[in-house]
Amino acid sequence: MSESETDSNQASSDSIESARRKVAEQRGKIDDLDRQLVELLQERRVLVSEIAALKRAGSLPIRDDARERAMHALHAQWAEELELPPTVIEGLFRMVLWSSRNYQAQLRTAVPAGVASRRVAIIGGEGSMGRQFARAFESLGNEVLRADLDTSLRPAEAVADAQVVLFAVPIAQTERIIAELAPLARPDALLTDITSVKAGPVAAMREHGEATVIGTHPLFGPAVNSMQGQRIVLTPAWDADADAREGDPHGWLPWLETSLRAMGLELVRSTPAGHDRAMAIVQVLTHYSTEVLGRSLQRLGVSLEETLRFTSPIYYIDMLMAARHFAQRSELYASIQTQNPNTEQVTAVFREVAEELAGIISAKDGDAFSEVFDEVREFFGEFSPRALDESRYLIDRLVERR
Numbered sequence: 001m002s003e004s005e006t007d008s009n010q011a012s013s014d015s016i017e018s019a020r021r022k023v024a025e026q027r028g029k030i031d032d033l034d035r036q037l038v039e040l041l042q043e044r045r046v047l048v049s050e051i052a053a054l055k056r057a058g059s060l061p062i063r064d065d066a067r068e069r070a071m072h073a074l075h076a077q078w079a080e081e082l083e084l085p086p087t088v089i090e091g092l093f094r095m096v097l098w099s100s101r102n103y104q105a106q107l108r109t110a111v112p113a114g115v116a117s118r119r120v121a122i123i124g125g126e127g128s129m130g131r132q133f134a135r136a137f138e139s140l141g142n143e144v145l146r147a148d149l150d151t152s153l154r155p156a157e158a159v160a161d162a163q164v165v166l167f168a169v170p171i172a173q174t175e176r177i178i179a180e181l182a183p184l185a186r187p188d189a190l191l192t193d194i195t196s197v198k199a200g201p202v203a204a205m206r207e208h209g210e211a212t213v214i215g216t217h218p219l220f221g222p223a224v225n226s227m228q229g230q231r232i233v234l235t236p237a238w239d240a241d242a243d244a245r246e247g248d249p250h251g252w253l254p255w256l257e258t259s260l261r262a263m264g265l266e267l268v269r270s271t272p273a274g275h276d277r278a279m280a281i282v283q284v285l286t287h288y289s290t291e292v293l294g295r296s297l298q299r300l301g302v303s304l305e306e307t308l309r310f311t312s313p314i315y316y317i318d319m320l321m322a323a324r325h326f327a328q329r330s331e332l333y334a335s336i337q338t339q340n341p342n343t344e345q346v347t348a349v350f351r352e353v354a355e356e357l358a359g360i361i362s363a364k365d366g367d368a369f370s371e372v373f374d375e376v377r378e379f380f381g382e383f384s385p386r387a388l389d390e391s392r393y394l395i396d397r398l399v400e401r402r
């Protein structure tokens, strides 16, 4: 090595060293700023807890959409003034607001002072959903009786002793267990369930007991971090137009609605048949499509690792959803797919459409393809701009994690 080469190597290692030192210095300052950010979040949380107390006293809801919209608009304006990307600032504050609402739910902001406590039997109380609801009812001050296959408390005893009976058992066994236990419930009790189909279980609860019947379907699984902001469908067994006193002589519907809202849930009212029609799309059709995709990948012998090297964000999201689906219990999905009264009709259309598109594609008929494409685009109509916006948000969050 010549002398000048040695010199230049020395110079470059000096400059690397000096760059490293300066980066470390700046990092120290960043840590200080980040610490201040965290302290500000803590200060913010104190204000939120004060708002929570005021809201509880005034029976105001945790979430205020108008306020949140106004905040996002204001933040966008600030971002622009300071030349920061508004979507990044919006993402940050969405996280802050989500956490603020969760915190308020933990502080029991939405739990009305006068919500009556009841003795609630959870049949299937050791299952993951059963445990989640047991905790939630307990946190509202109810006495919870957990009964399951292996508990010392027998399900029959729990049902006879309870004012509210919640069936949280696998779909395939729900109707059999209801038939066995519902006759033991007190006539002034509430019978409810959390099964993903509603017509069958609600009819079974009506048929086998004298108690008031309200079916429910939580639109989330046991894996969610918090129930805050999740949805639950309520399907009272009586006709919506009927006199409520006739279908609900003991006022169970207001009690259940208040309790579920207090857990942070958003309520969706439906009839058992209306629910099942909607779920044939929300669950059966989309799960079927996911299952066809997963099965095709497996049958094609695709190397996931290899394809993920080429991934687009959408392929990645599709793979996340497909793998998530197949990572869960097959019995749950088997039941959802086989027990919905509308499954046949919906899956038949899926197969027809798969054939239709395969025909168009193999005929290399670009015009026919565009015609189909345009018809579907028109079908999505007003939803499209929102879909573009929200999917972009989702993609940004995913990209930021990697």
Ligand SMILES: O=C(O)C(=O)C[C@]1(C(=O)O)C=C[C@@H](O)C=C1
Pocket (backbone or CB within 6 Å): 048, 051, 062, 063, 064, 065, 067, 068, 096, 097, 100, 101
């Ligand atoms: O301002 C309120 O009403 C709050 O409850 C606070 C807050 C926030 O964290 O800023 C949280 C939830 C609401 O949806 C709006 C704002």
